[in-house]
Amino acid sequence: MPVQDKNVPLPDKTLGDALSHVVHDAVRESLRDSLRTVLREELREELRAELSRATRKQRRKAALYAASGAVGLYAGAAAALSLGLVIALGLPGWAAALIVTALLAVAALLMRNAARAERGGVGGVPAAPKTPPTGGTAGFPTVPPSAGPGTPGTPETPGAGPPPPLAPKSRGPLE
Numbered sequence: 001m002p003v004q005d006k007n008v009p010l011p012d013k014t015l016g017d018a019l020s021h022v023v024h025d026a027v028r029e030s031l032r033d034s035l036r037t038v039l040r041e042e043l044r045e046e047l048r049a050e051l052s053r054a055t056r057k058q059r060r061k062a063a064l065y066a067a068s069g070a071v072g073l074y075a076g077a078a079a080a081l082s083l084g085l086v087i088a089l090g091l092p093g094w095a096a097a098l099i100v101t102a103l104l105a106v107a108a109l110l111m112r113n114a115a116r117a118e119r120g121g122v123g124g125v126p127a128a129p130k131t132p133p134t135g136g137t138a139g140f141p142t143v144p145p146s147a148g149p150g151t152p153g154t155p156e157t158p159g160a161g162p163p164p165p166l167a168p169k170s171r172g173p174l175e
Contacts, residue, residue, distance in 0.1 A: 082102040
């Protein structure tokens with residue numbers, strides 16, 4: 001915009017253009033703010049609705065799993081009762097019940113042991129490695145890689161055997 005003297009009035013066209021730009025910018029900013037607000041609200045409502053649908057679906061799935069577990073428990077009890085009644089045909093009722101109880105206890109023990117084997121150790125503690133680590137990390141001593149006697153391409157050294165066992169570390173005066 002050209003620089004004008006304060007005493008000289010601006011032509012109507014320049015004043016009208018300036019006023020039009022100001023109004024245009026104000027309307028544009030107002031529309032932008034209202035559009036942002038509307039879009040935010042719509043997005044929030046859509047996200048809430050989708051989250052509600054997903055939550056409802058997960059709750060239904062959890063209820064179906066729980067119901068199937070309860071029905072499975074009753075089916076197992078009915079199978080144990082049937083087995084007991086079959087055994088009771090040849091033995092007294094108390095003996096049949098004792099046999100079924102022992103079978104169920106053995107099955108529970110086998111399943112527990114299978115679950116422990118999948119975890120990698122007893123009580124959630126990982127099983128010890130079968131071979132000693134070759135690096136000096138995690139408090140383990142460094143073990144040099146060596147080929148055993150009779151390995152192709154290596155001379156056999158007489159008297160070479162496994163390394164001597166490590167002495168246990170002292171834990172303090174209360175040992």
